[in-house]
Amino acid sequence: MEAKKVPQVDFAVIGGSSTFSINFPEDLQRGDTRIIADALTFETPYGVSPPLKLFMLDKKKIITVKMHGWRGGIARADASRQVFWVFREAGVKKIVSEGGVGSINRLLRPRDLIVPTDYLDFSMRKDVSLGGAFLLTMRKSVCPGIRRELVRSAEAEAVGRVFDRGVYAVTDGRHFESPAEVEMLYRLGADIVGQSMCPEVYLAREIGACYGRMDMVVNYAEGVIKEWDYEEMAGIFYGEPGKIGSIILNTLARIEPEQSCGCTQYRKPSLLKEKT
Numbered sequence: 001m002e003a004k005k006v007p008q009v010d011f012a013v014i015g016g017s018s019t020f021s022i023n024f025p026e027d028l029q030r031g032d033t034r035i036i037a038d039a040l041t042f043e044t045p046y047g048v049s050p051p052l053k054l055f056m057l058d059k060k061k062i063i064t065v066k067m068h069g070w071r072g073g074i075a076r077a078d079a080s081r082q083v084f085w086v087f088r089e090a091g092v093k094k095i096v097s098e099g100g101v102g103s104i105n106r107l108l109r110p111r112d113l114i115v116p117t118d119y120l121d122f123s124m125r126k127d128v129s130l131g132g133a134f135l136l137t138m139r140k141s142v143c144p145g146i147r148r149e150l151v152r153s154a155e156a157e158a159v160g161r162v163f164d165r166g167v168y169a170v171t172d173g174r175h176f177e178s179p180a181e182v183e184m185l186y187r188l189g190a191d192i193v194g195q196s197m198c199p200e201v202y203l204a205r206e207i208g209a210c211y212g213r214m215d216m217v218v219n220y221a222e223g224v225i226k227e228w229d230y231e232e233m234a235g236i237f238y239g240e241p242g243k244i245g246s247i248i249l250n251t252l253a254r255i256e257p258e259q260s261c262g263c264t265q266y267r268k269p270s271l272l273k274e275k276t
């Protein structure tokens, strides 16, 4: 395969299950978006990247990938590393991700939107890294600037209830959690459960990019409130992506590449240097 040069891009969108059923951003039929290139793949040290799309939102250039880059036959850790290797080469500064989650907090219900502020990582992908010699502090793992604009855009869209904080428990999947696991996550302080915030949040910090995300509740977690409904989940899957895509674009329209938010201060040079 021919090695392609990665374009320079300030902004990235990691699409998840909330936009999976549409062509993002074309299907939103907005006058301010224009596709530059589609189905771009790049050779990375972790294998060939998933297909990425490059588009303009007014004067901003944005790169996007569907479903976190996950695909059959590729380990999820490698898929994430491929995506973030491309983002690093592209010089991406701001990343907005989205996904569907199960509700653990008893106050939540399907179709609620949450902009998570912290996480508990129960995935088994902890050695995921791009090899950068950095000490990564996860004190404020979610960019306060992206978070503020996601909440503002979601509230302006009037899509229903929007929660501006929450703890996202990350599991490995691909199966959902058992009732006992959900009860454990509840006692530990999780509000929602899903499979994508980690390792994305670590990798974003490693490449020096700001990271924020928005998650839609697509089902009650097992054992919470009532048994979840497959039909309702399908209704959300096919019925809500336009709103989520619109919120993401409106958020990107309001954020700039500069990082006065302070996120970059949490990446320090590693102290574990070998003596030469």
Ligand SMILES: [Zn+2]
Pocket: 143, 144, 145, 146, 209, 210, 211, 259, 261, 262, 263, 264
């Ligand atoms: Zn930031």
